[in-house]
Amino acid sequence: MRRLLKTFLQKPELAAALLLVLLVVLFQWQSNGVFLSQANLRGVLGLLPEMALVAVGVTLLMICGEFDLSVGSVFALMPMSMAVLMTQGWPFLPAMAAGLLVCALIGLLNGWVTIRFAIPSFIVTLGMLFMARSLTVVISGGFPPRLDMARIPEEIFIGFVGPGGILRASFLWFLGIAILVSLLLSRTNFGNWVRATGGFLPAAQAMGIPTARVKIACFMICSILAGFAGMIQVLRVGSPLPSMGEGLELAAVAAAVIGGTALTGGIGSILGGVIGATLIRVIDNGLVLSRVDSNWFKFAIGALTILAVVGNAWLRKRGRAMKVEG
Amino acid sequence: MTTEFRTATDPVISVRNLHKWYSGVHALRGVSLDFARNEAVGLVGDNGAGKSTLISILSGLNQPDEGELFVDGRPVRMRGPRDAMDLGIETIYQYNSMVPSMSIARNLFIGREPLKASLFGIGVLDEARMRAESVAAIADVDLHLRSPDALVGELSGGQRQGVAIARAMHFKSKVLILDEPTNHLSVKETNKVIGFVRSLAAQGVTGIFISHNMHHVFACCDRVVAMAHGRVVLDKPIGETSIEEVHEVL
């Protein structure tokens, strides 16, 4: 029993999970039951996948010991590339593939420059944040192209599914991808290498792990997920805006950190990142329902980020200090 | 060819005229050494003498700028630690080669994970086997640990060293290199490591033991090699030298 409690206390996503439950109860009570109503849940769950997918990639990369600040810009660049190609007559699927390829290349470049020149990824991806955003504006030609929805099977990505249409297909995509990445991290040798690389690089290198390739793979996964998430948002909204996804990189880092991912690498979980992203969405929605001035939203997220880090460190320490016999 | 006349006394590892520069620092200045089969060699020298640099070349972590390396009489070029491991050379590094945020079982198999199924080298971990084998490996080196799921970061320095030794032995190495394994260890744990180095020959393993403590070296090695400023300055069987003589050349 004590051992179970100990393992539980050491779970990095614990603090965030507890807080999530607490907030859901609070908002449900504050809003007189509107929060968990079908109509409201439909809205929350419909928006969630877009940020949560970005958070999944950012969390994976942070566990590997690196940062990606360019995800917000890649989030915009991917659908913009796709839309521009489609206005030039490309069918949807090749245009989408090309858009994702652009993301993969950006991830590759982020990783390669970071490793080749031994620069902090914080700086490399900060540069990429500006470059990818600029590219987005340039290729849009100033006018956001309208997507010709008739040529897109958008139902596959954003159609309503489930009882009463409570979920969007994007939620299922997100769920599938999050589970896949989570399994990749926890159940495969690649996941072991990611944790070793982020946990203590010299040891990973001494054990013969191809740390450069592991990092680059994580950079690429992170970029591709960001681009895919951007595409989902554009399919939902109907037209790519050059400014979409601004500030998303920081929200994604906040989600990862709130979910217990350590900034130093090696520690964290995909589930934590997902819980963090959910918390941010829930707070956003809950504050609106509670008729709180929406300008308090960023304050709440900021406070929560700090709180979660402090809380997680404390819980982990308690868990470690706990004695178990045998 | 030398390989055709190989005998039990032929060296398992030979290096000839090794040089290594670190941007201006000439860390190895022409090192030539032979390590015989089942021999325990003590490698001593002042801070910065080049001991770690030499073993980083033997373990594939670094490439020499000049010189040759032979394993079992064959010239080899190692491109990474995996090449050395595949040749049967295991290393316990001076700065612990464990990831503190990972469990014992995970650490034991970093880079050599047993897989249930795989595609292009990426596959599903056989976690049951990892746990079972790590329990056995730890018991084999007489270490008593609660659970293979405990985080390495929660172990004491001596226990960590024990896990590192268990890992090296589990992968049945031909050569085991220990870089200052007795650092920060209690007398009891130090004696355990010394006893372990002494037992290597019986297990058919060649040992290379680096230490600043001559008493430790003389307690468990067959031969002592002293380095200073990137060169070998003394190389004698233990029986033909003394702690005083070694101290004198350093």
Ligand SMILES: Nc1ncnc2c1ncn2[C@@H]1O[C@H](COP(=O)(O)OP(=O)(O)OP(=O)(O)O)[C@@H](O)[C@H]1O
């Ligand atoms: N990665 C590196 N970059 C630059 N110089 C290095 C590096 N590693 C070692 N050196 C230099 O090479 C020389 C030999 O260092 P080495 O680590 O091999 O010494 P050592 O004999 O293991 O010393 P110690 O007993 O302190 O561990 C030193 O002058 C050191 O400063």
Ligand SMILES: [Mg+2]
């Ligand atoms: Mg050293």
